[in-house]
Amino acid sequence: MSQCLLAAEILPFRPGPAPYPPLDYAVPPDLAPYAKPGARVLVHVQAKAMEGLILRSFPAQESRFKKLKPLDSIFPVPGMDEEGIREVRAVSEFFGGHLANILDLALPDRVQYVEKELSCPAEWSRQNQEALLRLLPPARQAYSQIPDLEKAFSERGNQSFVWDLAQGQGRIFEDLSLLALLSKKFGYSFLACFPSTNLFARLKEAFDECGLSPFFAGSAEGKAENYRAFLACASGGAQVLGTRKVMHFPVKGPCVLADVNCFGSGSTDGIAPYANVRDVLSIRHKVRGGIRISMAYCHGAVQEKWLEDGEACHIFPALKPRLRPACFTRASILESGDRFLHLPSFLVERLRKNGSEGKKSLLVCPAGSGTVFYLCPECSSFIKCPSCGGAVKKEGGVPTCRSCRKKGGEWECRKCRKTFPSAALIPLTRGPERVRQELKDLLKDEALRNTEVAVAGNLPQKPYSLVAILDAWLSFFSLHLDSETAVLNSWMEASSLASDQVILIGECQKELLSSFSNWNCDFPKWELQDRKRSGLPPFRAPVSIWGRGGEPKKAVEEVLRLLAVPSGKAEVLGPMASRRGEELCMLLVPPPFSASLGGVIEKLSGPRGKLQAHFWIDPYCFGCR
Template identity: 55%
Template sequence: MHEAFLVARILPFRPAPSPYPALDYLVPLPFSSEIQRGRRVRIHVKQRRMEGLVLDLFPLKESKFQNLKSLDEVFPSPALDEKQINDLESVARFFGGRLSNTLDLALPSRVKNVESRPWEDQKWSGKNEAALCNLLKEASGLYSGLSSLTQSLSNFENQSFVWDLAQKRGNIFECLALLGLLSKKLGYSFLACLPSDRFFDQAKNVFSTYGLDPLFVGSSLGKAQNYASFLSCCKGGAIALGTRRAMYLPMKDPCLMVDVNALGQAFTDGMAPYANVRDVLSIRHKNRGGIRISISYCHAAEQEKWLREKTALHIFPSSPAPLRPVCFSRDRLLEMGDRFVHLPSLLVEELRKNGNEGKKSLLVCPAGSDITLFLCPKCSAFMRCKCKGSLKSKGKGIFCSRCRKRQNEWVCYKCGATIPSYGLVALKRGPEHVKEELKGLLKEKDLKNVDVSLASSIDQRPYSLVAILDAWLSFFSLNLDAESKVLNSWMEAASLASEKVILIGEGQKELLSSFEGWNYVFPAWDLEEKRKAGMPPFRTALNIWGAEKEVQKSVEEVLKVLKAPEGEFEVMGPMPIPNSEECLCVLLVSLPFADGLGEAVASVSHLRSASGAHFWIDPYCFGCR
């Protein structure tokens, strides 16, 4: 075979809803020595220049097409290897999507001058050795099961771990630094995905303390830095931290991959469902082996299933929490004669005491509670739009949260009065509301020692007292893991306290038991409840939405491909989507038939994409998109 007659099958970088298929291009003689599978190239598609990825190379005589165009350029950036391409293809198959979608998320924008920068390998140093000894000694006293992890790393085993954090401030970043040091010493690549890039500075400070200089990847960073991190990972042995933009980084084997679900908020960056961190890292680990760790304060039902099936080992606190949270329900407060359920008198007294002693206190409001409601000035009823949507404010204007309509006047549904926008009474909720209340309860010097924060954005700083407010408002979510995420956020807040933790609100007794005792009663109970109800992780949810007829046809075609018998699936819907002409249908499929759901959706969505039917496989969301 002569080199001049090579053909490259190239996938253009154009994601859904209108992706291009893989196309054949001639490889010019000057590029034949450097072209290889996984290289990024420049091509012309319909007179438009775009980038693409080489999926295959073969002789010209094997191509089904004639009069092929030549590719324009082969970029000097490193090629993705077979395992990295296999990772991307596996994720696309799992979610019933296309490789072009995962490529759009996985490959950063090229920056020419970055490709010529020299790359320096970080050597193991005496500072690293001393830091590793200190961290290992401290962590061994905090965690049972840590010896299993170090043994698996030393023996280069294929193993998964569920790591529940102890009640100790800063423990998350110290644990990550310990894993980074172990990876560096033993020759592993290390990848950790954090929920948000606002934790980068703190992680960088902790890592630098122990002699580590990690790479960072996130949407808040520039294209050059993200691309430089990508290139460094291609060369192997990298220590990388990032948001879910980092979960597709081309890590070399052996690899240690970590997802951090302990910081009270959802992951940022990316497009669902291809950016489901826990699933993507699990798929990559299944493909390539190595060590996979999921870090949280209290694991979820999915992780409990891993432990029961013994596909994962457990690293858990070896001693009870030093502080036992005190929980006050509405009934308990009323029995004590405290009428102020939102900010009880006992809590205000604690804040005053801490303020007098110069100690810091933290009040935590439920995630999503930072809203402003509007009242009628005549009858004090909540104002609504004609479509029954609540009113919201943005800038100087007021609009309907449902139909998005802006008006200068609003009609009260209760008393019928017409009120101009400037005449509505604003009622603040969340941190702003709490701060306003505290101004009338505490002196100014005491207020300076009180921080008020949302559960989704807690600063990792030390506090004497931590109080969680309005706990009953934390559960207003359709996500199947909502309660586990709430428990994680409560534990995250409690880990910052040095003297006292107070919770004001309600919750299931199993959830409160896990919070008060820092144990794992709730995940086990939650898993059993989901098994009885036939919910994920025992069944996988496929959401299909679009025109009603197309949705019904799509459901029938998916079931035809799956060949699942009666009793192994359940169809819920179609249900109308508010303020839309579309409807939603949820198909719940039991294992093992759910394992083939991705490929079934890929074949059906290819046929029905022109009809407007949309598909989304998500094991954790139920009827949400």
């Protein structure tokens, strides 16, 4: 140590899970010039080789320890700068998670041959300029507030935007290309997160036409491609598009952080969950500044709160929608004398006509509609759980409540109040495979070839003459908070693919139908007020707590004690039965007590925590664990 004048505080994070706190290491003199905060290093912890990140460097005599192990090596690759470290700390503190787990997500495994390919970002080109001149005038005509967006770029402003997409085939690809072009022109990195890779093929074509060379990252992209995207992002000036995987990627210099159609996009990383793209990017933007974009066909209640509080500027369609959907409820179909509710006769006739004229048609089934639900044999209403009101689906061959896990036995119909054994319930099987089977009996070869069936949220990105959304009533079984907004966006995405007609079969909430029919934001305004009355997020911070043998209840009491929440100020939902014999509680914490929630959860869920419960701050789903 006498030869080492410099020490570094290093957090080991890989291989994970890494339960170690930050540790002090001596920096050998030959490595001292490179021992900067954010550098990736190799160290040994209890004789185990681990990758770590330098959080700070300081004179060796200031260390708390008399003897320091030397760090092994410093990787000659981009890691994080001090701003990036502040970002991941802020995310960790908000979600009550472990910093090492976020670093494991943010810094992918090295691929050494990819490091040799690293090159500087391309300069602004003539092709870029021509593409910008082609896309910008139509965008100014189609949307309000585009001048504010241009001003934020040119003046290097710190601004958030909520962008509702206009109706039209290919609109989303043009708008994302425009954002990437503006980012490149004014020297910004562009990082955009998507719920899936469904749009990537078309996005690559659109970006190539504009002279852009985007990098893609996601679980399906492969280790080398993900590392290539990380290096481009960490070097600055690149356009990186990815799934949830990229939301923690470090970015150098000014940056545009965008989420696209990310409603309820959540998962876990093995130790603690860092739930949704929207909040992670917003936390990062508050730390680093730059431009924040939340793009969707129709924004959600949280984004409506941003607009209401003046935290974001609203970019919305300035023109009336070209197509208005024709909406048919089950009651109206039956009143017309048509007894075919799933594929009405008028729709089949239109499919036949389109097929004979060589026009393409798309039938859209609700996401998850392949699940078997049950109907009352007396009145044909959906069977709900008599205990908790949850949806009943087929699981393990028997009717099972999705919420409280009640299996088999007798079920009472909430509409006609009659009770039936499980064997008497009528199973309802829908979904794309069932629709395709029915079409084979209804359409001739030519019409059948011109009719495609897809699931909402995973649609072929190509134009159709007719788009019909089937079985709309099967779209509303999810428990996650933004489920109705996600359904609305999937319908609007589908209708954007149509050139002649859009048909909706089924019924839904009138505010949601208004937003769909008129292409406006009536629904998020109504939903925000509904959440305010109900005390749901964003007005109270939710925490999922689950475990065995009464542990969730103990955890709730401990959280409330540490937060010093007065009696009656917080609301507890549960405990309710969950999977594998566990119990689940939902705790709703009001401000200002919610500001300290992350720190309390981190303390209780750490390696030295006495509780056996598990925590998830801001879950995207009230029934998750």
